[in-house]
Amino acid sequence: MTERIREFLRTRRDEGPCVVVDLDVVRDNYQAFAHSLPDTRVFYAVKANPAPEILNLLAELGSCFDCASTQEIEMALATGAGPERISFGNTIKKERDIARAYELGVRLFAVDCEAEVEKIARVAPRARVFCRILCDGAGADWPLSRKFGCAPEMAPRVLEHAHTLGLVAYGVSFHVGSQQGNVDAWDSALASASGIFRELAERGIQLSMVNMGGGFPAKYLKEMPGVPSYGDAIFRALTRHFGNRLPETIIEPGRGMVGNAGVIEAEVVLISKKSDDDEMRWVYLDIGKFNGLAETMDEAIRYPIRTERDHDRKEACVLAGPTCDSVDVLYEKEPYELPVSLSIGDKVLIEACGAYTTTYSSVAFNGFPPLTSYVI
Amino acid sequence: MTERIREFLRTRRDEGPCVVVDLDVVRDNYQAFAHSLPDTRVFYAVKANPAPEILNLLAELGSCFDCASTQEIEMALATGAGPERISFGNTIKKERDIARAYELGVRLFAVDCEAEVEKIARVAPRARVFCRILCDGAGADWPLSRKFGCAPEMAPRVLEHAHTLGLVAYGVSFHVGSQQGNVDAWDSALASASGIFRELAERGIQLSMVNMGGGFPAKYLKEMPGVPSYGDAIFRALTRHFGNRLPETIIEPGRGMVGNAGVIEAEVVLISKKSDDDEMRWVYLDIGKFNGLAETMDEAIRYPIRTERDHDRKEACVLAGPTCDSVDVLYEKEPYELPVSLSIGDKVLIEACGAYTTTYSSVAFNGFPPLTSYVI
Structure with missing residues (x-):
């Protein structure tokens, strides 16, 4: 994460997930x-x-x-x-x-x-x-x-x-x-x-x-x-x-x-549990396997994820993407530790996303557009 | 495979893999x-x-x-x-x-x-x-x-x-x-x-x-x-x-x-063996996991494939896509039987491709365009 990317994201006007690459x-x-x-x-x-x-x-x-x-x-x-x-x-x-x-x-x-x-x-x-x-x-x-x-x-x-x-x-x-x-x-x-x-x-x-x-x-x-x-x-x-x-x-x-030159900004769409006695949260982002994070296939690549609540206690969660496809789950076999205070609407930063993200995006799966890319 | 699709493909002018859906x-x-x-x-x-x-x-x-x-x-x-x-x-x-x-x-x-x-x-x-x-x-x-x-x-x-x-x-x-x-x-x-x-x-x-x-x-x-x-x-x-x-x-x-309403036409790009004592052919098509056949993930969906040489003896082969990505392999754990006379440049027809092919295509992975789609 560079200061230039941080500054760019601070002033970005568009909506939806994006990757920003710092030249x-x-x-x-x-x-x-x-x-x-x-x-x-x-x-x-x-x-x-x-x-x-x-x-x-x-x-x-x-x-x-x-x-x-x-x-x-x-x-x-x-x-x-x-x-x-x-x-x-x-x-x-x-x-x-x-x-x-x-x-x-x-x-x-x-x-x-x-x-x-x-x-x-x-x-x-x-x-x-x-x-x-x-x-x-x-x-x-x-x-x-x-x-x-x-x-x-x-x-x-x-x-x-x-x-x-x-x-x-x-x-x-x-x-x-x-x-x-x-x-x-x-x-x-x-x-x-x-x-x-x-x-x-x-x-x-x-x-x-x-x-x-x-x-x-x-x-x-x-x-x-x-x-x-x-x-x-x-x-x-x-x-x-x-x-x-x-x-x-x-x-x-x-x-x-280029891997470490790019950061994805995404948004938490939903946080839920599957049953009353289930301790595991499911956290759903607006980015997943079909609009940028294809390399989470088999959980091969494990991206660093930053939130604004990283000072809080963290607990494991299943992390998933926004599409109606059941394989659009990023980390489940090895759940991901995220702050317990993470909330719907929060922004998250996914680091080291400069490689194999933009062109791997699907054309329009579920109607979602491909990953927006900025090179600065 | 319908007569209308067969007729359409016979007179098609464009190049590259495509899916044709019969309404x-x-x-x-x-x-x-x-x-x-x-x-x-x-x-x-x-x-x-x-x-x-x-x-x-x-x-x-x-x-x-x-x-x-x-x-x-x-x-x-x-x-x-x-x-x-x-x-x-x-x-x-x-x-x-x-x-x-x-x-x-x-x-x-x-x-x-x-x-x-x-x-x-x-x-x-x-x-x-x-x-x-x-x-x-x-x-x-x-x-x-x-x-x-x-x-x-x-x-x-x-x-x-x-x-x-x-x-x-x-x-x-x-x-x-x-x-x-x-x-x-x-x-x-x-x-x-x-x-x-x-x-x-x-x-x-x-x-x-x-x-x-x-x-x-x-x-x-x-x-x-x-x-x-x-x-x-x-x-x-x-x-x-x-x-x-x-x-x-x-x-x-x-x-x-829509699954059974569509047929993909693809082309054999290469057929090779990995070593002199290897009996298994590798057959590479111009379509793979990133431009239409995403559902071969974990070999989940096994498509029927027709060639013009299906009257010949068949032998098992590994079937793979055209990209420089090692996961772009369609069938390997359970190899696919194709005619021994199959040749580079042959067309193959992949049936039941009307669902989960077009929008699943990547934007431009390896520079390859998304799957071309015709609805007739």
Whole structure:
């Protein structure tokens, strides 16, 4: 929570829940990454928050962009950044979308299988491709499924296929899991990556780049290491596995870049109990899973919540959203401690909401509008 | 899948995934409800699909509307239906939204606690309120949490409070769980409701109405009983618990009204394997949890999927969506059987997608647009 956000909310005229993102925090985050990993290029994961003001600031600071779709590529280009600063990082792309990206000048593409390589070879000749490998995600609060990446043993064949088809077999990528609390999580993935570099070298193909993905945390309720600790651990792991022949490296922070820059202001709509002998309050907010807080799915992300009554005694409550959908409950398995004096109509501040809130909102579920967003 | 939808898709010019809803099916569904429960008023649950064409048709057929927000109330009024045909069925309402609904002429409101009664008494004098009670939801594919409703033992106090504050204590509501496969699920809830009627009568307050909610299923992969079976079972339960003093009754079908009226057309974007010794294919579609298929959450709703190669041998695969989010996987715990000859670029038809698809779509997650919707 910054003074600028506090001031903005004090004078805000509109109604309903909103998120406010402070660009000064984004700038600080960018500089922390640039400083802690000085030889690594930052590709901001646009999907975390594609607000034009954020993209413009990052473009100005020298950031590159990791894009998930042609729409995100167009947003990144709209900042004035050239296509050489863009990676089409989704391993699942329609061939016509690859063609469109190529037409826009993009030359760097993610793959994780031979079929994707073939699409790229057909419509993006001589482009650079990197192969994403699976990674176990241990230590992450939002661990990744097996959806993206192939087994490390399969990657050499995928990259060799790219080489054979006239593409540049450029490197390897992985993702250690979102909101990764273990600074050493990059180590085993970098070991796999260096093995793939060696195997390709034996086949006469020189890889150039390791894309070390995202996973850098925002601070929610749990304490998390700072960016410098990640930088140190990653640099140690890089030298351990690549010796003095360090590859070109990339990181793709999304949550780590914007998560702590945003605050949601919401309102208490109702407080009730389910029966006379029930001790547990239900607190209903005007924000829930469908208009901003999708990442409370399975109670994965636990946001810090501030009220104006935090000096009072707190008791556990179930916290839920405003829609007529029974899954629109934020915290129930592990109830949330809120002041006993909390009242209907009170404002609450939900911190660290800069990432994965605005674009995750539903169009109009239950008729409720998507989350309003301000970037200041 | 109807001939009209097939014909529409054959001549469609646009690109990308879409849902097509056939109004003839909606009309048939409305008539099945009206016919199977002739003395029960139908309040269509607008949240299931608020497309204006659907609301207009239902208004014309005589349907009433169950609305979750003031926005949905305005959509229902836009059909020309009067406010006497609207229920503000969300138990979680801002006081200013209750005031707005009252100003628009709405006089029927849901409550499940005294605090909500007090809001209504302040801004909607003499309105009718019904108290929602908890219900166990056994037998439902999308069972409801404890989010809505109070214990049946608490309801008399809530309704008496309404009466004392000058409101009309109008009745009781419950919801047996969405996609409810057990036609007898209404029985125990109606027993509770009749107990509440008796208790209020002893206090000199005559309740009038039982709102029997939704829960009527759409046909997905599993066989489900037809509307007439629900009608018979509900009528038997009503007479069992209310004898020959049957209350006014309401049902609120959403999924049961529009679920089977819509088909999604999607495209296979990628098919791959994760390693050389992996037998399981991953099939990636251009539709997923964030642009229409949110109800695959926890694999709750299992949609029928048709391809042009269904005559071929089928094998299990993991089915996933197109975004860079690892939770955007549709079926993995219980993989989905699809033809071995399925290929990248093939179209697939996902049936029974008329409910809870369009408004559940995210605004622009990963830059992908929300689901395109056609009503024919």
